[in-house]
Amino acid sequence: MHGKRLRVLSLATLAALTATFALVFFYAPLDADQGFIQKIFYVHVPVAIVTLIAYVVGGVFAALHLRTRDRAWDLRSYVVIHIAIIFNILGLVTGAIWAKASWGHWWVWDEPTLVSFLIVFLLFATYQPLRFSIEDPERQSRYASVFAIMAGAFVPLNFMAVRAATAYVHPRVLATSDGGMPSQMALTFVVAIVAMTLLFALMCTYEITSKSTSWQLRALRRRLLGDEAVAPLGRSAAPAVDGAGTGSAPARPRGTAEATS
Amino acid sequence: MKENGTRLRWPRGHLRHPMRPSMALLRKDLLLERRAPEAVPAMLLFTVTTFVLFHFGLGRDEVAGRLAAGVLLVTLLFAAILGINRLFVSEQEEGGFDGVLLAPIDRTALFVAKACALFLFLALVELVAVAAFSILLLGPSPWPALPGLILVLALLNVALAVVGTLVSALAIRTRARDLIVPIVALPMLVPALIAAARASAPLLAADGAGALPTKWLAVLALYDLVFGLLAYAVFDFLLED
């Protein structure tokens, strides 16, 4: 059931990424002062945008989990946040490269997006340790959802606060107030965002599929071969998929005394 | 939002007057802290010690303006973490939260009570901390800055109380509880710190207290509102099993 969606998504992502790289290398104008390395902007900013939106989406999924008590939402929330953290790291690295190329330092405090990006990373980096430290899977999902909701609400608040606190010394490439981007950059930029979003969606779908499948396999093994055929679950930060823990072992004979009431 | 069930009619001879559950919980916590003070003395000592550390760490006799705001607020933040870590300890140790969970009360009353307790503890600590700071490190006179500073600290305390209570409840039932609290609470409090620092920096300026920037007070108030409402809404989910 996931297979078809994966295939379509993979092809679309591949197409979008190829288009992006083609545009970045051949179509987008070369920046006069920053040179070739400025092109990392086409990776950095889309990654940043996708990451921040993903964190908020993760919070929404977590709220749905608490509302409906359907563990599937917790899995989606977990995967979205998990992949977003990876994108976050990518964004920080590309951001540092861009900063070095543009202003000569590996880190600048004047870029509010970059700074709030770091703070958000520091918060969400605690998501998996938090999950890992709770052993009861049901409680783990619940607590993680509470965290994800708070953290999701934090993202826009944090962005606002950092932005208000940061003085603009360096010109911002995205400045729409003073003229906006030339259309070539804009097109490349839009394609890049689409590509990153597709890539993100692909990675999420892949991970959800992979997890669902391995849980289904585990449940099948338990049903066919009994409890002993599966290794006991170690501690894990990842949520279980429903159906894995239901009593699927063969019925056991009742105790010695007959039940009379 | 869960209901409380039907309200009981007040029987005669009840304890002075019927008390709201959050009030009963708060009184219990204040009584406990007064009987066996742990959190407040520790936070106080920590604060003054940290000022000394800053003196040597920064190599300065005096701070003013942004530096003063930073030193004071960061110290208070770290002291708050100590208090946050201990917030639910009495519930956790005496057989878990069961005693409170068994009572026919809305569980959010626990959130309100703990947040109020934390607010009060922080206010107490700040009373001494600001005095100590003025004596040890602050260059300009604190008196003109005081009204503005009190307002900023009050708003900051709300932020600390709300976020602290939620994170404390989140962490207390996990395995690595005193590690989780600082790494989760501190990033989450960054916007509040930013707003508080920017608001109080002009108050502590070297050449006399400037005006209180209302923009930053508004940001701090917004933070309090958003997180206050959110925490109040989700707290229940941490307690139901």
Added chain:
Amino acid sequence: MDAQPAIELRGLGRRYGERAALDDVTVTVPTGATLVVFGPNGAGKSTLLRVLATLLRPQEGTATVLGEPLPDRDWAVRGRVGLLAHEALLYRDLSARENLRFHARLHKLPAARIEELLERTRLAGRADDPVRTLSRGLLQRVAVCRTVLHDPPLLLLDEPRANLDPAAAELIEPLIGRASGRTRVITSHDPAGGLAEADLALGLRDGRVALLAPAGELDAGAIEELYR
């Protein structure tokens, strides 16, 4: 006389990860009756008590306690159940009186009730000492006071006679014993003693019902089978 059973469980299940702490537990307890639960450690006795106390939500099957379905109406049950667990649920630095006053406030009860209970359990003399200075026997007595403070129609007792000397056991008997007239669910490791107190006996093993019968039809041997 209320014909509705105090407790009705059908297929009750509660999981801890992949392990079933309770699995397909079905039992009906009439009002005023005493159910004694036997079973080796880890069989699910405490879990069952905690579900009945509304501290844990049922994950499978249905549970109806005092006419209210759980978990939807757990708040309606809370003021009417008294749980006596292994932990005393008392704050060590407060006195017995202060602890009881705290619980009385949460349940909105009159002050006189506290004094009455302290008298009946002969605690009045030590009522103002911090709880951590009390011996285990005295501590258990205070815990019993806390359990019956709000006069609950349903009592859940996890090995209630532990830590009590015969004199103290006699004192609390009218409060939590059969004579109190309340519906009771008691866990016990003592086959003979437990059966003597029971109207209905439930044996759990690995979370499942291994044995369920009126006490009169069983002997201690049947209970001991559970532990093998």
